[in-house]
Every structure is written in structure tokens, then in C-alpha cells.
Amino acid sequence: MIPGMVTSFFAENQDLLWLLTLAIDLGFALLLYRVFGKTGLYASVILSILMANLQGPKLTIILGMQTSLGVILYSGIYFATDLLSEKYGKREANRAVMVGFLVSVIIVVMISISLLFLPSTEANTTQFSQDVHNAFSTLFNFTPRFVFGSLLAYVISQNFDVWIFHFIKTRTGSKHLWLRNNLSTMTSQALDTIVYSLVVWWGIVDLTTAIQLGLAKYLFKVFIALFDTPFIYWGRSWSVAEQDWNEPADESFVSR
Numbered sequence: 001m002i003p004g005m006v007t008s009f010f011a012e013n014q015d016l017l018w019l020l021t022l023a024i025d026l027g028f029a030l031l032l033y034r035v036f037g038k039t040g041l042y043a044s045v046i047l048s049i050l051m052a053n054l055q056g057p058k059l060t061i062i063l064g065m066q067t068s069l070g071v072i073l074y075s076g077i078y079f080a081t082d083l084l085s086e087k088y089g090k091r092e093a094n095r096a097v098m099v100g101f102l103v104s105v106i107i108v109v110m111i112s113i114s115l116l117f118l119p120s121t122e123a124n125t126t127q128f129s130q131d132v133h134n135a136f137s138t139l140f141n142f143t144p145r146f147v148f149g150s151l152l153a154y155v156i157s158q159n160f161d162v163w164i165f166h167f168i169k170t171r172t173g174s175k176h177l178w179l180r181n182n183l184s185t186m187t188s189q190a191l192d193t194i195v196y197s198l199v200v201w202w203g204i205v206d207l208t209t210a211i212q213l214g215l216a217k218y219l220f221k222v223f224i225a226l227f228d229t230p231f232i233y234w235g236r237s238w239s240v241a242e243q244d245w246n247e248p249a250d251e252s253f254v255s256r
Contacts, residue, residue, distance in 0.1 A: 018062045018072070022224060025076050026231045029083075037240045038088050041080045045100045048076040053107055057139050065216045075224040078161055078185045083235045085165045086177065093165070097158040104154060108147050111140045149199035157192030161185065181232050185225040193218045 010017040028047075032040030056070030077100060085093040115137060119129035161184050168180035197214035205213070 014061065015063055019227075021072055022227055025073060026079060026228055029076055029080055030231060030235050033083065033235055034238065034240060038084060038092060041084050042096050042099060044080040045077050045096045046103050048073050048080065049100050049103050050107070052077075053104075054139070062220070065219070067217060067220050071217055071220050072224065075185075075189070075221055075228075077158070078188065078225070079228045079232065081158065081162060082165055082181050082184060083232055085162055085169075086181075086232070086236055090162060090166045093162040094159070097155075097162060100158065101151065101155055104151060108142055108151075111136075112142065115141060145203070146200055149196055152199060153192045153195040156195055157188045160191055161188035164188065177233060177236060178229050181229060182225050185228075186222055189221040189225065190218060193221070 025048075029041070029044040032044050032047075034040070036043065052070040052074040055073060056068055058069045059066055060069060061067075081093045081096050084096050119133035120126065121129075164187055165180050165184040168176075168183060172179065193214045197210045201210035201213055204210075
């Protein structure tokens with residue numbers, strides 16, 4: 001799908017690829033908002049959760065540190081909920097958080113069920129089916145510790161993000177969007193990292209290693225919070241008309 005020349009270039013420039021991926025991810029979130037309004041931001045939350053689950057296990061080296069691709073995409077959730085908070089208020093942001101939580105639960109349940117299906121044993125597809133089944137098992141064979149830790153970290157940190165964003169906004173009014181965007185994201189991401197590291201990693205690895213893994217990821221999260229500041233200012237500046245999805249269909253079209 002991607003030309004070999006592009007693949008070779010980014011193989012030698014992984015840090016640049018990371019920055020480009022951040023910009024594309026945030027750009028798609030803004031595109032969804034531009035086209036669909038707050039519905040697009042809900043879609044951005046769901047998309048980020050889906051992509052973080054798909055790419056979370058993929059580890060890579062960025063800026064000399066090992067990290068997960070899920071960090072990039074998961075952080076996009078905070079951008080979408082902060083923009084929802086700024087443009088539509090606390091209630092809409094909290095609704096997006098709960099939608100994301102239920103989507104996460106559904107993903108875990110449905111993928112866990114899919115792993116119960118055995119691969120095909122038809123002669124012409126046996127090897128392919130087994131390879132795909134093994135790949136699915138590697139990526140999505142969630143342990144109870146991972147499921148509990150991930151969902152707990154999500155619910156606590158996302159609700160805190162919405163609360164602290166509006167706590168700061170009540171004291172700054174419409175000014176200092178950069179302050180509430182960055183401070184809310186950085187503190188809630190710290191909370192997310194602490195909960196996830198202690199619940200998921202501690203016990204699998206020793207406490208020191210769990211803290212080290214969490215700190216490395218948190219550094220990336222802080223950078224992403226700073227990186228998305230121009231994007232949230234850009235999104236706030238738009239006057240996006242909300243589409244009424246309950247309006248009746250065009251009768252002239254239906255009559256045809």
C-alpha cells in the first residue's frame with residue numbers, strides 16, 4: 001500500500017514519523033469535528049479507542065525510548081473530550097467518556113468471544129486460518145488484569161480530565177484555553193499512568209520496573225498534550241453548524 005521509497009525514508013526517520021502521525025491523528029479529529037460537529041468528536045473518541053486497542057501491543061523506539069503506538073492514539077481521546085468540554089460543556093464531555101467506556105467493554109467482550117471460534121480446517125485455507133487465529137490471539141487475548149486495569153484507568157482519568165478542565169474554566173472564563181487544556185490532560189494522564197502501571201504491570205514486573213515503564217509513557221503523553229494545543233485553538237475558532245439527524249428525509253428523493 002505504501003511505496004517502498006516512503007517506507008525506506010521513514011525507516012530511517014522514526015522520530016519524524018511519530019510527529020507526522022500525531023499531526024495526522026489530530027487532523028482527522030478536527031476533520032470529523034468540522035464535518036459532523038460534536039457527533040464527529042464522539043466518533044473521534046470511539047475511533048481512538050478502537051485504534052489504541054488494535055495498535056496498543058505494537059512496541060517501537062521513539063526518541064531513544066521504548067513506547068507503544070497506543071499512547072499516540074489513546075491520547076487523542078483527551079483532545080476530543082477537551083474540545084467537547086470547551087465547545088459544548090461538561091455534560092457532553094462526560095457523555096463521550098461513558099460512550100468510550102461502553103465501547104471499550106463491548107470490544108473486550110466481542111473479541112474474547114471471537115477467540116472461542118476455532119480456525120478453519122479446510123485444506124486450501126488451513127494455514128492461512130491458523131496464522132490469522134494466532135495473530136488475533138497474540139494481539140487480543142486479554143488477561144483479566146489487563147481488562148480491569150485498562151477500564152479502571154480510563155474511567156478514573158477521563159472523568160478527572162473533564163472535571164479539572166471545567167474547574168479551571170470556571171476560574172479563567174474564556175481565557176487561557178492553553179492552561180486548562182494542558183493542565184487537565186497532563187494531570188489526568190498522570191493519573192491514568194499511575195493506575196495502569198500499578199494495576200497492570202506491578203505483579204508482572206517489580207514495582208521499580210512498573211514505575212519506569214509508566215514514566216517513559218508519561219513523557220510521551222506530556223509532549224502530546226503540548227503538541228495538540230494549536231489544534232484545540234484551531235477547533236475552538238470554528239463555528240460549526242450542528243446537523244439535525246432527526247430531520248425527515250427528503251420526500252422528493254424518497255418518492256423516486
